[in-house]
Amino acid sequence: MRIENRPLDEGLCSKYSIDLLNIHKKLNEMDNSIQEIGSSVHGIDSSIQGIGATVHGIDIQIRKLLKYHRNEAIDIKDKLGQDIFYQHCQIDLNSLLNIRPIEIIFGVVMMDDGRLVMMICVLHDCNLLICNTDGSQLTTIPVNDGSYCVTPINNSTVAVMVSTWYNINYIDMFDINKKHKLKSISVPGMVPYCGIAMINNILVVGGICRLLLVDYNTGETVKIIKTGGQPICLHAAGDKIFYREQTSNENKKLYWYSFTKDNIKDIPLPSIPCSITTLPDGSLYVLCTDDSVQHVSSNGKQFKTLNRNQAPFFKDCTSIRYNPKQRKMITTHSSNGIVKILHEI
Template identity: 40%
Template sequence: MNFDSHYHSVFKVKEKGKMDKEDKTRYFVVGSVYLEVVTPLFQQKLEGNYKSLNLGCLKDFLDSKPVIHILFHLRHRNPRCCTDQANCISNGPLPINCHQWKQLYAANHGPCLHNCFCKYDARSIKPDDLDVSLCGLLLLNCCNLEQHDKQAVQILRQYKNDYLSHNTTCGITQNKYDLLMNELKTNILQLDQTKEDELIRILNRPLDDALCNKYVTILLDIREIFEKIETKIEFSTDKIVETVNMNNAGLNAKIEEVLQNSICHSCQEKLKKQGTKEQQVKPYKLGQSIFNLYHKTDLASVVGGDSREVTAIVMMDDGRLVMCLPNQKSLVVCNTDGSHVESIPVQGRPWCVTAINTSTVAVTLVNSKCIEINDINNKLKLKSIPVPGMWGGNITIINNNLVVDGDYSLLCIDHQTGEVIQIIKTECTPYRLHGSGDRIFYWVDYLYNYKNNLCWYSYSDDKHHTLTLPSQPMRTTTLQDGSLYVRCLDGSVQHVSSDGKHYKTVTTKGLKKPKFLLTYNSNQRKLVTRDDQRLIFIFYEK
């Protein structure tokens, strides 16, 4: 019996029972796949790669100049090392955390006067010492993998984060599980065709509470969560040991308690030093001057060819710009000053883009009823989500779900499962979508006599609302205080209050008449616009 027929027969039986522990059982099965199949598979791939280079051990591989240089820049923001400066790379996000770096390298106190890769030596570790996340990072960044293998490794790493490492409920629903297991099987067998029997064995395994609790402590990235909150917070070994030895319910409660206490302590210390008090962002006065021009970037130097073909731009939380170039069938990623340009090929003509997280974007394609999910760090397509009923290719994100325009509707999609989880009916076909808070903003075609109306659906009251502006709304973005900037067809920018009841025309120099795009990133506190020629304008918040 193969994996597919065995999978369906097992869960046809389980569905009849509807056990309370089903979600936990599914988490246990997926966790078992990762710890017993994916992790050793990654370790074997890594070992095979460095042995093919005639390197006797992992330490020799990590000490090799190209590898240590790559990994150094995946951990440190240091644009220039003392040697091999031509290959120095300035990364936005740093995928290697402090604990992982210390696991790989130790400082050697070399003669270099500043921090660079020559100040570190690899530790004497074996592939078996590496978890699936770190092993996957080495495979993706330092090994020569075939494109299909590279994509399989990337997808398996991403799903581990999505469904296990950041899943503090320690459960997986049936709908998510069905799609996930099919994806895991496809990508595992891409790397090793002999693993099907192991997958069947794990699928048939009953819940073992003790083993499940042990797996939870391994799979939840507790250390990573702590480091992201405040790298300077020091947790005692006793506290960590106490946490990871608890049962499932106790583990979740303890994590929540420690995180909350740590956040409060960290914030209070920072506020105390700054001599300030906790407060919300002060609301802006409508129409007031909020931004100053930061710099201008010539699009032609970034995208080449006709810069006017850029159809959409999003600013990521790390400050990078991601642009859609349908004629070139690619995404372009760069810094706001136009430096570090990277092109990512797309299987189609990208039309609209929205950010899912710091490294992942969702893209719609011209004349295609599907969404592509792309990893911009590794330049990989993670998945393609077919969306029957998608209309014009507009896309946004709200509550971590994607939203696209449908025929007389807004379609909300779980980007992890690809499932359409909600259909919100509208009076007409919506365009120019923008998600903000609990609202989805859109514009309705002028053929329906709504041409100057800014429309939005509100989850709080489950109703649609409108605000009539002086001209047809074209682009909408949300500012720090919840108010909106809306670029209109006549070139004006209208500053709309957070409650959507009032507006005033913006008169800030440079923002009076942006000709095309308009997008704001609250993390960076920067606004991006462009003119009708080839210039992008970056404004920073005062």
């Protein structure tokens, strides 16, 4: 029952395959022994002994597999909520830019080369800020009023969602090295406040009770995934798209769509999710509206609130993003214009 109810992740698949090959080898040996039964009474006796040994071997293999599953399940539970990060530095955007308090930070991402790309707005003046994690080599790219939500497309390009006052929504793409806009694409049915993410070289945006997968070269919607409610706080990693559903009631569930299984699953959390990011082992950090961070296992079946040593890093936090190549977490604090950079222990 434990094996049947557990998803076949890469580790278990590998272990299971090895055990099946061992069993298959034993069964072949047993088959060869049975074919020799007619040769002599001595042969029959030897075959019976071989069958007994084979059954005993299969029993040992199954016991090992069950023990492996039990131990791994305990390991996953023990790792949840433990110390993973320490604070390395922080950037005070008010001091860095020498401006009045920032109205809002609409998003921060870390590129694979370690640069930060931040979308900020002061009054109606919106810009992409690009700098190193210590605030050095700061450059800006002006963007349209109504721009927010940013995601990397590749090492030099980012996509930004734009919503105009006359209700026309589109996506702008910028080259952050050459510091200019590359192009705009229109996405019919897109709802900008849902967020934006990238998976398998395809953009993910939200529509009305649906997820839209968009070719960023042409703007064509290549796939539509229906959801039970309005998907917001989009995040994508591996073969999954994570989100929460905005409904009339207080929905505290974390949802995800799996490309592999072509279905949607969910897990109830203690508070409403507002930002999601994936760690190297496939587990998730989910920032909730009560300032807590829930550490969700890679199979989506268990979670644990982040322990008190890690919790101060995320106090008054509005968004979290992890970069697997840099092994760093970025947290944004819109109320005071602070961006914190956390390194993995």
